[in-house]
Amino acid sequence: MHAQLALRAERCNEVRLQPEGEYVLYWMQSTHRFEENWALRFAVLEADRLNRPLLIHQGLDPTYPHANDRIHSFVLENARALARRAESLGYTYQFVVRCRRDDDRRVVDRLAARACLVVTDRFPTCGIAERTARFAARAPCRVVAVESYTVVPAAHFGKSEFAARTIRPKLAKLIEGALEPVEDRAPRRAFADSLASGLDVERLAIGACDDAAIAHEVARCEIDHAVPPVARTYFTSGLDAARARLHHFCAGALVDYEQRRSDPTDAEGSSRLSPYLHFGQISAAEVARAVRDAGPAASAEKYLDQLITWRELAFNFCVRDARHAQLRGLPDWVHRTMEQHKDDPREAHYTLRELEEGRTHDALWNAAQHELRTTGVIHNVVRMLWGKSVMQWTNRYKTALDHLLLLNDKWALDGRDPASVGGIQWCFGKFDRPWFNKPVWGTMRPMSLARAYDKWDAAGYVRQWTPENGPR
Numbered sequence: 001m002h003a004q005l006a007l008r009a010e011r012c013n014e015v016r017l018q019p020e021g022e023y024v025l026y027w028m029q030s031t032h033r034f035e036e037n038w039a040l041r042f043a044v045l046e047a048d049r050l051n052r053p054l055l056i057h058q059g060l061d062p063t064y065p066h067a068n069d070r071i072h073s074f075v076l077e078n079a080r081a082l083a084r085r086a087e088s089l090g091y092t093y094q095f096v097v098r099c100r101r102d103d104d105r106r107v108v109d110r111l112a113a114r115a116c117l118v119v120t121d122r123f124p125t126c127g128i129a130e131r132t133a134r135f136a137a138r139a140p141c142r143v144v145a146v147e148s149y150t151v152v153p154a155a156h157f158g159k160s161e162f163a164a165r166t167i168r169p170k171l172a173k174l175i176e177g178a179l180e181p182v183e184d185r186a187p188r189r190a191f192a193d194s195l196a197s198g199l200d201v202e203r204l205a206i207g208a209c210d211d212a213a214i215a216h217e218v219a220r221c222e223i224d225h226a227v228p229p230v231a232r233t234y235f236t237s238g239l240d241a242a243r244a245r246l247h248h249f250c251a252g253a254l255v256d257y258e259q260r261r262s263d264p265t266d267a268e269g270s271s272r273l274s275p276y277l278h279f280g281q282i283s284a285a286e287v288a289r290a291v292r293d294a295g296p297a298a299s300a301e302k303y304l305d306q307l308i309t310w311r312e313l314a315f316n317f318c319v320r321d322a323r324h325a326q327l328r329g330l331p332d333w334v335h336r337t338m339e340q341h342k343d344d345p346r347e348a349h350y351t352l353r354e355l356e357e358g359r360t361h362d363a364l365w366n367a368a369q370h371e372l373r374t375t376g377v378i379h380n381v382v383r384m385l386w387g388k389s390v391m392q393w394t395n396r397y398k399t400a401l402d403h404l405l406l407l408n409d410k411w412a413l414d415g416r417d418p419a420s421v422g423g424i425q426w427c428f429g430k431f432d433r434p435w436f437n438k439p440v441w442g443t444m445r446p447m448s449l450a451r452a453y454d455k456w457d458a459a460g461y462v463r464q465w466t467p468e469n470g471p472r
């Protein structure tokens with residue numbers, strides 16, 4: 001077994017492997033790709049070792065947090081591409097949609113009843129870790145979760161890392177080995193049609209769906225239809241679109257990444273790959289290799305610091321600290337300062353609804369919220385300001401945190417990710433150090449919406465993202 005696989009795989013129950021099972025099941029939850037998918041690699045190896053075929057199963061149901069048209073459409077469109085590619089790559093892939101909350105929940109259970117073992121993705125947010133743990137506790141066979149999110153296997157870091165500066169040198173020592181390409185291959189034994197038709201599962205022929213059929217499928221699901229899909233001009237789902245964007249970025253903006261990433265009016269100044277990385281449509285290792293090879297070295301290093309150091313720091317936090325989405329996940333100095341400043345008068349008070357609709361007194365903040373609602377992301381520079389401002393406008397720090405998590409996870413195409421949690425908690429001092437003491441901020445790093453106008457073209461950004469001006 002490849003050394004990385006041993007580090008990435010984790011047993012989820014003590015149940016034995018069932019050698020009389022008919023197949024190995026890979027339950028695809030967070031890594032929606034066939035390439036550089038460590039869980040799939042593990043499942044292929046096990047299938048070959050047991051001389052069994054492999055079934056890849058992906059399901060979509062209405063019970064995940066903030067289930068809505070935006071997320072459903074992105075997942076379905078990628079599933080269509082997977083279904084169309086599977087056969088030529090030698091995989092058997094099936095996709096099942098559960099539309100209603102009270103529809104049959106136990107598809108994976110039924111599939112597991114006939115499996116030797118179940119392999120799935122290891123992912124600490126989106127409710128996936130909890131769902132996997134519940135399933136593993138009742139599964140009749142061994143369940144193994146394998147992590148494909150990081151470039152460097154997260155198991156190298158046994159404890160919660162304190163800050164970027166503590167994890168960065170450790171990652172630097174491991175990165176070259178982790179980036180060595182590993183060849184993907186299909187399982188040796190084919191999954192017989194007779195076996196597939198004998199499974200008691202209602203598959204969606206997603207490979208044959210056109211856009212209208214996907215829209216119809218989304219419309220009949222019991223999900224939040226008030227969050228619409230993102231227009232394809234912003235994000236088109238799938239590996240092909242992700243690769244096109246990666247290569248365009250490497251050939252263009254990468255060379256000036258350090259400067260261009262700080263200009264929120266520059267639509268192509270950063271890679272805009274976060275939704276693809278979130279859904280696992282492209283592997284971070286593939287992105288890292290392309291950037292490293294395209295160079296120049298200083299730009300590549302800056303980019304890889306975001307993609308690897310900051311992203312994997314966030315993953316480490318979510319995996320190692322069960323309190324990652326709560327104020328309790330913040331360092332002691334933050335708690336001390338929050339306690340001292342909890343009753344400081346706030347600049348304004350906004351309800352969740354006012355924030356969600358972008359109806360604050362601040363045009364720049366409202367523009368950021370409008371960018372989020374329209375495109376499914378906010379530019380990084382503005383996202384920091386967007387996140388930092390909310391504690392000034394709610395009477396409790398906890399309310400600010402809860403509102404931000406909700407707004408980000410509901411509207412962002414890259415939301416519900418470890419990087420979402422890491423980014424939002426950073427606004428409250430996670431991975432940071434104490435600054436000078438100020439009202440409400442306490443010793444948390446302050447950030448000013450007003451001062452943004454001196455640093456970059458905030459007026460231009462507001463013009464671009466104010467609803468009456470329409471989307472760009």
Ligand SMILES: Cc1cc2nc3c(=O)[nH]c(=O)nc-3n(C[C@H](O)[C@H](O)[C@H](O)COP(=O)(O)OP(=O)(O)OC[C@H]3O[C@@H](n4cnc5c(N)ncnc54)[C@H](O)[C@@H]3O)c2cc1C
Pocket residue numbers: 261270271272273274275277278306307308310311312314378379380381383384386387388408412414415416417419420421422423424426427
């Ligand atoms: C309040 C707040 C909320 C955030 N919410 C999210 C979120 O929901 N999902 C998300 O992926 N990122 C989030 N981030 C981090 C960052 O803003 C986005 O990753 C970045 O803006 C995505 O744009 P890009 O793909 O063009 O980034 P690029 O600059 O091209 O960077 C490449 C990749 O590196 C990773 N990355 C970049 N910056 C960070 C960072 N600070 N922390 C972790 N990973 C990073 C992302 O995967 C990104 O796609 C948040 C940051 C803040 C301050």
